[in-house]
């Protein structure tokens with residue numbers, strides 16, 4: 001793991017397609033004051049999970065403390081004097097305390113901010129400013145705008161403030177933040193429906209594309225002179241954490257590959273729906289991913305779209321959009337590899353598989369409360 005300095009992290013001359021900027025964190029899911037599950041979190045983790053799953057090349061800049069022990073694909077910058085960002089998510093508090101939220105979040109510790117000097121010098125096609133604990137500074141976003149062809153921002157990186165006593169996350173109006181003046185220079189601003197009320201969508205859509213996600217209802221895309229609702233995919237929700245992040249990962253993965261905005265938003269909805277079906281960071285089945293990639297490829301071929309050197313979003317709904325929704329929905333119901341690929345042998349006869357059911361998806365490393373970040377423990381069916 002790289003220690004302290006950002007310089008070692010930089011890979012000059014390397015052109016990445018997607019640059020993800022935001023800290024990894026440790027998520028603790030609480031219910032009735034007991035720990036229900038723990039997992040690697042942070043929008044950057046969820047997004048890179050999707051972008052990698054779609055085989056789109058990316059780079060990730062994040063900071064953690066020396067206490068961070070998760071195995072991750074992109075080496076974070078380790079700050080010896082700081083702790084990894086930790087969030088506690090209280091689901092029952094949200095239900096009884098504030099019915100506009102699906103959870104109450106508390107930032108228990110916060111790692112250092114990401115500064116412009118931490119970013120790679122090389123240009124990237126798409127930049128994603130996806131902080132969770134206040135780590136994206138206005139100057140960091142400005143640097144991303146200068147070095148990326150188009151920048152995608154999750155509003156949670158801009159409008160979160162943290163209670164000085166217990167770290168409870170509160171939201172402030174976007175126009176009151178130092179980020180407001182940068183909006184005309186970004187490509188897309190993504191917000192959940194809870195967060196969208198902290199901005200004037202009618203105003204912001206004049207400057208950049210606004211995407212508002214709305215849980216099981218799907219999402220809505222607003223641009224200067226139009227708007228479009230994008231339908232959801234059915235899901236059996238177990239944990240809403242990271243749905244918005246995975247949405248953004250799928251959306252960008254679609255755009256990078258040349259899909260029109262409405263089709264890319266469908267891909268976002270698909271990954272959001274897959275994410276809520278697992279607890280913590282989801283593990284996507286390899287067969288399912290392959291089918292999704294095949295569908296994206298087929299869709300591109302329909303329009304003979306190719307990657308452009310410039311980011312030119314196409315907002316209008318292309319022909320065959322509804323059919324693409326149906327095809328992605330069919331891909332979502334692909335039986336998992338573990339079941340299909342198993343050859344028939346006496347030792348996995350139906351009787352035995354009935355006794356030991358194979359989960360559709362296995363949740364990724366979850367950690368016990370006592371061992372905070374150390375020993376990864378596999379859990380099954382999302383049950384901690």
Ligand SMILES: Nc1ncnc2c1ncn2[C@@H]1O[C@H](COP(=O)(O)OP(=O)(O)OP(=O)(O)O)[C@@H](O)[C@H]1O
Nearest residue numbers: 192213214215216218235240242243244269272273
């Ligand atoms: N229950 C669900 N059923 C189907 N799709 C869902 C469901 N929940 C979320 N999604 C998909 O994921 C996307 C993002 O979800 P949501 O609007 O809840 O984001 P969010 O509140 O930002 O999530 P989080 O903050 O937990 O990451 C939605 O637009 C939708 O496509």
Ligand SMILES: O[C@H]1[C@H](O)[C@@H](O)[C@H](O)[C@@H](O)[C@H]1O
Nearest residue numbers: 027041042043087132242245
């Ligand atoms: O891991 C989660 C996830 O990234 C969420 O999108 C964010 O809202 C939380 O703060 C974080 O703990």
